[in-house]
Amino acid sequence: MTYKLTYFNVTALAEPIRFLLSYLNTDFEDYRFDRELWPTIKPTMPFGKVPVLEIDGKTLNQSTAITRYLAKKAGLTGSDDWEALLIDIAVDNVHDFRQALAGYFYDANEESKKLKYEPLLKETIPFYMDKFESIVAENKGYFVNGKLTWADLFFVAVLDYLNYMAGIDLLDGRPQLQALKATVVAIPQIKAWIAKRPVTP
Template sequence: MSKYKLTYFNFTARAEPIRFLLSYLGEDFEDNRFEREQWPAIKPGMPFGQVPVLEVDGKVLNQSVPICRYLAKKAGLAGQDEWESLLIDIAVDNVFEIRQEIMKNYHDPDEEARNKKKEILVKESIPYYLERFEKTVSENGGYFVNGKLSWADIYFVAILDHLKSVIDVDMVEGRPNLGKLKQKVLDIPQIKSWIAKRPGPIF
């Protein structure tokens, strides 16, 4: 059995899909968290100066999305063939794109530019993406791909609380298919158990 150690800030964000997938796998992982003020001391020791990182049997891995894909393959959630895997990867990248837009705006040091961009995000970009996600889930039996649970569904649901805390928008409000998908993922026993015990703030 592999030994896992996940290192990240003491909140959800980019690490939460990894935590969801490790929990789904039933892995008793080390959730190594640190506070923001500790980051300058920790950063030089991280690959490419970034987190999250996942240590698997002492081997240090960076880049959250490939880590998720690796865990998803172990969990049987990465597609039954190359085509299904491609569709899942596309769904994840679409979710990742709107997440990146939101976070890029959040970290913009120019307050005036940030406020203008936020208005565009709330009125245009977020609805554009979420309406398409809603349609995709509606057409695929309540999931992102082929009517069954994949890591695209887990990835999407895992970042929702964090995005809401950043931009104060409920991504699934008024979108019944996405709302049902969120609940299905949160009702998975292993994930439900993780949420009940997870420490720290959302952001």
């Protein structure tokens, strides 16, 4: 099978896909483009959004669905339906947090953006990050059932993006999540990907 991933030249929502493809030891074309090209690329995308993954020439959208598909191939989706549900919940909770950060970060109105930052810093970020810390502590260093799943890879893959939007190190003072990150980035395939991937903001 041939794989081509199309996204902006950043980590963000494409990075979980890159992590999973790397975990699977799968060669893939990592096509990145600058934002100036987006107006010409957007009309060619299935729903006008990226990332998309082409598998043998068939273009697929929806990054979480793609990541889940690859996670099934990697055996990281859980041992039964209940475990798979818990993993999906963990990933969706991270998505909720990402959307809360994005509501601040992408606000084009500087006045309203400034007003959003203090509640974000004092309420939203502690609320989510402390819950994530507790969940990982309760599950022996992972998000679900004390073992590596795609929820762990997903969280670590989007962490740089979350930090960038928050403007702080979200793992500061959270040793359980720090340890989880260390575990994921030490996986040989992930470590190799991180070493060779382009350096981006």
